[in-house]
Amino acid sequence: MGPCRRGSSGERSWGLGRESVGRRPRGKRVSVSEDGGERECFGSLSADVWLVLGAGLRRRKLTGRLIDSFAAEFGERCAVVxxxxxxxxxxxxxxxxxxxxxCEVAAPATAYGRVWTPVASTDREITLLRHLEAMGTALLNPVDAVLACLNKFWHLQQLAVAGLPVPDTLSYANAPLGEAIGAGVPQPCVVKAVRGHRGEQVFLAPDAVMLQGIHGSLGQDAPYLFQEYVAHSHGRDLRVVVVDGRPVASQVRTSPHGDFRSNLAMGGTATLCTGSYPEGEALAVRAAEVLGLGVAGVDLLFTPDGGFTICEVNANVGWREQMTDVTPAVVAALRSRLAAKGRSVPAAR
Structure with a gap:
């Protein structure tokens, strides 16, 4: 772990592990172990704002932008862990x-935890976030909210109970996949693994006959959900980024190749449209509120009546550099949690 700043070479300086870059952070101290020996401990042990990064997220461009913004706002009070x-x-x-x-490390007052949802484990990353929360850290996305977003069906359950619009969906626990399909799935239907991202493990099945023919080739690592196909939104959706109850950025994502999926990772394009769809943005805010997310990416499908239905909600949301209001909103959310904890807050920039 280390403070948010740049090393003398211009590289970002953070981390103590195998992937750390730049120079080591200042703050070396000596700790006497139980056997009487001495060991060196490095790091910003008094940082009260943390950016917590799960596996696979350290080298992303968004991570770099977050580190730069956190460093500018919080300086040595911020650590990347x-x-x-x-x-x-x-x-x-x-x-x-x-x-x-x-060396013992004090838990921060607040933290923004980013874990890669397809591989995040309840026994690993979630246990760490739970530990921080139990120690009093105010997480931008609380553990229960992150958990709800690890499984696509879990957050559909919560949204439906809250009365928000979601597509008709069927899933299962231990039922044989073939029998689940035979019991009656929407036709046509969108088939998704309950854990996945970027449009992977998602396909459109025209009917149950086709599904029965291929179900033996589908992976069994996690259940699937069979979701109503919203033809009106084919190849197009609305992504709204919500921070602390405010829609800070929206974009219409479009597939350029006729694919029903509009994910940017699948070759889709995005057009910023913040404020153009107030009804959709209000629905996204409500979805984030129901799930308890401080930072959320809400994907909405366009419906024939001019409204929206919720496709899914992401806790580990990404945003492009052009969405310039998102990172400042995340920083402001951390500032508000510092203030709520009675900690001093840096002067507004």
């Missing part, structure tokens, strides 16, 4: 955190 750089403990009846040198 990989989920592979912390040890969790219970000592003397209290929860503790330690770096990989065994």
């Amino acid at each position: 990989g989920t592979d750089e912390l040890l969790l403990g219970v000592r003397g009846g209290r929860l503790t955190l330690h770096d990989l040198h065994g």
Whole structure:
């Protein structure tokens, strides 16, 4: 872990693990271990704002932009911490955190945790976030909210109970896949693994006969959901980024190749349209509120009546550099949580 700043070479300086770049952070101290030996401990042990990064997220451009903005706003009060750089403990009846040198680390007042949802584990990344929350850290996205978004059907359950519009969907627990299909799925239907991202493991099935013919070739690592196909929104959706109850950026995503999926990772294009679809943005805000997300990406499908239905909600949302209002909104959300904790807040920039 390390403070948010740039090294002398111009590289971002953060991290203690195998992937750290730039120079080591200042703040070296010596800790005496139980066996009487000494070990060196590095890092910003007093940082009260953390950016927590799960596996696969360190080298992304968005991560760099977040680090730069956090550094400009919070300076040495901010640390960037990989989920592979912390040890969790219970000592003397209290929860503790330690770096990989065994030095005890104070939990931050607030943190923005970004974990890659397709691989995030309840036994690993979620356990760490849960530990931080139990130690009093105010997470921008609380653990329960992140959990709801790990599984596409889980957040559909919550949204439906809250009365928000979602497509008709069928899923299963341990039922044989073929029998689940035979029981009656929407026709045509969008087939999705309950865990996935960027349009992967998603396809359009014209009917149940086709599904029965291929179901033996589908992976069984996680269940699938069979969702009503909204033809009116074929190859087009509305992505709204919500931060603390405010729609800070919206874009219409369009598939250029006739594919029903509009994900940018699948070759889609995006047009910024913040404020152009107030009804959709209001629905996105409500969805984030129902799930308890401080930062959310809400994907909406266009319906024939001019309205919207919720396709899915993402806790680990990405945003393009052109969406210039998102990162400042995330920083402002962290500032508000610092203030709520009674911590001093940097002067507004």
